[in-house]
Amino acid sequence: MSFREIYGSAPDGAWEAPGRVNLIGEHTDYNDGFVMPLALPHTCRVEAARRDDGVLRLHSADVPGGVYELTVDSLTPGADGGWAAYPAGVVWALREDGLPVGGADLHFTSTVPTGAGLSSSAALEVSTGLALDELYGLGLSRERLARLCQRAENDFVGMPCGIMDQMASACCTEGHVLHLDTRDLAQRQVPFDLASQGLRLLVVDTRVKHTLSDGAYAAQRRWCEKGAEILGVPALRDVPYEELEQALGRIDDPDVRRCVRHIVTENRRVEETIALLERGETRAIGPVLNAGHASLRDDFQVSCAELDAVVESANAAGAIGARMTGGGFGGSALVLVDEDAAERVTEAVLEAFRTAGFRAPRVFEAVPSAGARRV
Structure with a gap:
């Protein structure tokens, strides 16, 4: 189904974020260490439209079921929302950081294999965060976006991941591997x-x-x-x-x-x-x-x-x-x-x-x- 078929109007835009594979540096990211991921051509794509009524609606073309409908004021960490907890967690993390984010209609499609250790969850989070950044004119740096997406996964979903997956999805460049210091997020793009x-x-x-x-x-x-x-x-x-x-x-x-x-x-x-x-x-x-x-x-x-x-x-x-x-x-x-x-x-x-x-x-x-x- 298309965004228009689901929500009855056209989206304001479309954004996508890739999965990643890590060349070397495993489990070092939550120890303030060094990692070397590269982005995959497989992406999570989100079509999004801003809402001004505080309602958040989420739909995935890849997961059976209908539209999740929530209100941004009622988002609570630890609630069992399945896949929808990840984008909902990003909205929660942005608001917890004092950013003026309201509602949105979001429709996701993904080619990142799930459960394969290729960061499908980070791709879902980062695509959501990037869409909301532009819809609400937040002006986030890629580093801040990644940290907020990590907070969504850590504190809202409850998965104690490090920062590598979100930084890779947000910051990798074509034809390069990302050398990242996960302590201060210093990075180099290595051909x-x-x-x-x-x-x-x-x-x-x-x-x-x-x-x-x-x-x-x-x-x-x-x-x-x-x-x-x-x-x-x-x-x-x-x-x-x-x-x-x-x-x-x-x-x-x-x-x-x-x-x-x-x-x-x-x-x-x-x-x-x-x-x-x-x-x-x-x-x-x-x-x-x-x-x-x-x-x-x-x-x-x-x-x-x-x-x-x-x-x-x-x-x-x-x-x-x-x-x-x-x-x-x-x-x-x-x-x-x-x-x-x-x-x-x-x-x-x-x-x-x-x-x-x-x-x-x-x-x-x-x-x-x-x-x-x-x-």
Whole structure:
């Protein structure tokens, strides 16, 4: 159905925001660390019209059901609104920040796979925020927009995510990977032209999401915070890599120790990747990707059989490197390959899933794309 068919009038405009895949730097964002996401060509699009009566109406072309109708004055954190909690949370966060946002009619369509660790929720939030920013003339910077969308997910929806997903959706640029310091949001757009080097970056969506993920994610975050407290630092990004073994010797809790080891070594892997890309040595990041996956699997313990199968089968078939991406316990993995090996590696991954009795994964190419924009 079109916006006019749903709401009886034309929209004031349309905006879209992309999903993302994270090249390296996993679970570091809520530890004030470093990340390197790139935007996908898959986007969440919202058509929107301003309302002056305080009514918020939400409709998704991708989710069964009709129109959610709310009033902006009645928005309450923690209410179970399903997918609609994300855009409603953005309205709530904007108003909580003192911004003059009233009602709106919003109609969403999305090509970002849900449950795949590709930030479909951030794309939903950022597209909503950008539309409201323009409809109400708020003049938000991309950084402030991202922080408010993060607040919506943290405080309204109740998911304790870091800032990376929202910043990636709001700020990435075409043909680049975003090097982001999540403490002060300092960012650099690093050229990432794989085609010119005969390379491709594949995303393998395992199409599984294990139910323990949300509780385990929160637990890992608590262990990271406990590690920082034990070590007397504001966040784990402040633990020097060169002092890691000394720091681990001060921690008795094995869960805290393994989480600290992952975060500190993962920040180092981001620095290594940046250095290699800046020297034009893109192929050399393969072992860094592999090391990142091993750390997520063994230290942070957020991988699963399906993600491990992607990495192992891809590397056995000649991939340059591979690792899980996103929160873990399912979702997606990324695979760096030579162009002429892409088909062979893809078939090896599909065969590994068939042999293991897993549901067939979805494989597509990650092309560094533009961040949120009016369309």
